[in-house]
Amino acid sequence: MIEAFGLSKRFGSIEAARDVSFVAQNGQITGLLGANGAGKSTCFRMLYGVLTPDSGRACIDGLDILGATSEARAHLGVLPHAAGLYNNLTARENIHYFGSLYGMSRQLLKSRTDELVRSLGMESFIGRRAKGFSQGQRIKVALARALVHNPGNVVLDEPTNGLDVMAIRNLREMLLDLKAQGRCVLFSSHVMQEVAALCDRVVIIGRGRVLADSTVQEIRERNGNASLEEAFLQVLGNTEGVS
Amino acid sequence: MRPLFIVFAKEFLENLRDRRTLLSALLFGPLFGPLMFGLIISRTLEQSVLESDVPLKLTISGSHYAPGLTRYLESRGARLTRRELSENEARAAVRGGGAQIVLLVPEEYPKLFAAAKPAPLLLFADSADSQTRKIADRARNMLGIYANTVAQLRLEVRGVSPLLTVPVAVNDVDVATPTGRAVLVLGFMTYFVLFGLLMGGLYLAIDSTAGERERGSLEALLSLPVARAALVGGKVLAACAYMCISLALSLTAFVWVFRFVPLEKLGMSANLGAGTALIFFAICLPFVPVGATLMTFIASFTRSYREAQTYLTTVLLVPTLPIAFASVYSLKPTSKLMFIPSLSQHLLMTSVLKDEPIARLDILISAAASLAVALLLFTLTARHWKRETMLG
Numbered sequence: 094m095i096e097a098f099g100l101s102k103r104f105g106s107i108e109a110a111r112d113v114s115f116v117a118q119n120g121q122i123t124g125l126l127g128a129n130g131a132g133k134s135t136c137f138r139m140l141y142g143v144l145t146p147d148s149g150r151a152c153i154d155g156l157d158i159l160g161a162t163s164e165a166r167a168h169l170g171v172l173p174h175a176a177g178l179y180n181n182l183t184a185r186e187n188i189h190y191f192g193s194l195y196g197m198s199r200q201l202l203k204s205r206t207d208e209l210v211r212s213l214g215m216e217s218f219i220g221r222r223a224k225g226f227s228q229g230q231r232i233k234v235a236l237a238r239a240l241v242h243n244p245g246n247v248v249l250d251e252p253t254n255g256l257d258v259m260a261i262r263n264l265r266e267m268l269l270d271l272k273a274q275g276r277c278v279l280f281s282s283h284v285m286q287e288v289a290a291l292c293d294r295v296v297i298i299g300r301g302r303v304l305a306d307s308t309v310q311e312i313r314e315r316n317g318n319a320s321l322e323e324a325f326l327q328v329l330g331n332t333e334g335v336s
Numbered sequence: 337m338r339p340l341f342i343v344f345a346k347e348f349l350e351n352l353r354d355r356r357t358l359l360s361a362l363l364f365g366p367l368f369g370p371l372m373f374g375l376i377i378s379r380t381l382e383q384s385v386l387e388s389d390v391p392l393k394l395t396i397s398g399s400h401y402a403p404g405l406t407r408y409l410e411s412r413g414a415r416l417t418r419r420e421l422s423e424n425e426a427r428a429a430v431r432g433g434g435a436q437i438v439l440l441v442p443e444e445y446p447k448l449f450a451a452a453k454p455a456p457l458l459l460f461a462d463s464a465d466s467q468t469r470k471i472a473d474r475a476r477n478m479l480g481i482y483a484n485t486v487a488q489l490r491l492e493v494r495g496v497s498p499l500l501t502v503p504v505a506v507n508d509v510d511v512a513t514p515t516g517r518a519v520l521v522l523g524f525m526t527y528f529v530l531f532g533l534l535m536g537g538l539y540l541a542i543d544s545t546a547g548e549r550e551r552g553s554l555e556a557l558l559s560l561p562v563a564r565a566a567l568v569g570g571k572v573l574a575a576c577a578y579m580c581i582s583l584a585l586s587l588t589a590f591v592w593v594f595r596f597v598p599l600e601k602l603g604m605s606a607n608l609g610a611g612t613a614l615i616f617f618a619i620c621l622p623f624v625p626v627g628a629t630l631m632t633f634i635a636s637f638t639r640s641y642r643e644a645q646t647y648l649t650t651v652l653l654v655p656t657l658p659i660a661f662a663s664v665y666s667l668k669p670t671s672k673l674m675f676i677p678s679l680s681q682h683l684l685m686t687s688v689l690k691d692e693p694i695a696r697l698d699i700l701i702s703a704a705a706s707l708a709v710a711l712l713l714f715t716l717t718a719r720h721w722k723r724e725t726m727l728g
Binding site: 138141142143144145162163164166167169171172173174175176177178179180181182186190191193194195196222235238239 | 338339342343346349350353354551552553554555556558559560561562724727
């Protein structure tokens, strides 16, 4: 379970996040929906503790990310916006590097990696160096790297960026698998269909604030049964008028 | 400690697999210095040896006005080419390369010479050309000896002891040992040693910081449950490892090169065998973490590989500053100077080369001061890595 309590963050005169609160439950996929620059990445970075909020706090399975950073991070897998690999290492070495930094034993690392290779379909390139990998292959390795320590919670920042249709479909299946395994999946996107197709719950963010937080169905109903896209624009428009 | 070694092992392996950076770290860096150095020295030595063997070549005009002088020059082994030239022709000949130097005896020479008055001689040479300048110096020297001999003979003829003109006799006593003289030539070698050392870790320091950011792997790395100091420590340690390797290679290359440099021909001996190389390694070892932390520190502030490269190539010049300072003011090693990294290593290595005794305390101060600087830089780097601005 991932919880955000009143997260706020300023960068100079820019208010990147203001009083952001939401809960992402286990066994559910929660989508953070927002336009470019709405503050999604800032929120995520505060969730996995590379940014310190000006106020508020974030908890992973009830562990404060700033108070008990190491324990909280052990429960969390992260796929950041820029999920670069080490080009001179093989896919397996990339995954092992992160796994060993999570403190995993060699044996556990091996069995866990084999498991991920199977479930993500990486057999054909697991032994190759990452230089020259396709975007889809890169995402798979980065995802495996984030999941290697078998975390109960997964945060993915715009994971579908730059992926082709097949790769997106693959990723979608991977996320549904994670959900089926009872994990808490939180991902951000600005693509409506993706969110509509996958998410149990949607948190809409605009200009650093939470504008809506409910199921996809509810959001659509509340906005006159429109498509999620129209509902999204309406939610943004409403608050634009309010603020 | 375990995460530190995991990071170290990964950075070490990654750098090992990058052929381009490996080439510059372990080939270009450590070998460039010794080879260039050996080449320059043996060229200079060959030339100076050659010059004293080769007879002086001189174009002389108006030799019939000064038969005595001409005979003297020939008796001293000078090869004379006789050409009749006017002043302007002589000038043109030297300028145009037709003759290296021209000695012109003017028409009034015999009359003034016979009257025991200063008889003029014109020596045409191009002082901007280092080759002809040396030849002109030799000619001038020979003419000076001739003038001196004539002067002494004139005094004797007049019944005056020529010793009267020598009120004091100055004798130069050169206390420089043969190795001491070689140090002048080898002085710059210490810079090449430190340069080779720094080159070894240059690309790793860039790749593990600015490269990590540019690649987009930094954020994932920073979100791991690993202390930032351990991340920085592993990276610095990997840079240190490569610097040690390139230092060892560089010293080996120097030992090898100096076996072929004919220093003995100038009465010098270079005190650079395997034993000295080991001592050099020990002296430079504390400078390794200074270089590694300095490079990691600077590269941590840069946004891209290219930017880091620009700044870090300047760092390669850092050890030259104190060394240049030391040679300009010809500083002698003192305990106070041992507090300055790179300068202390330079002074200690120079002392070893000169076969001078070294105080044990100086070695300790040099090592301790360098390690203290490295620790300070490491602390600053680790602190920077804890900042949010690290994400860029």
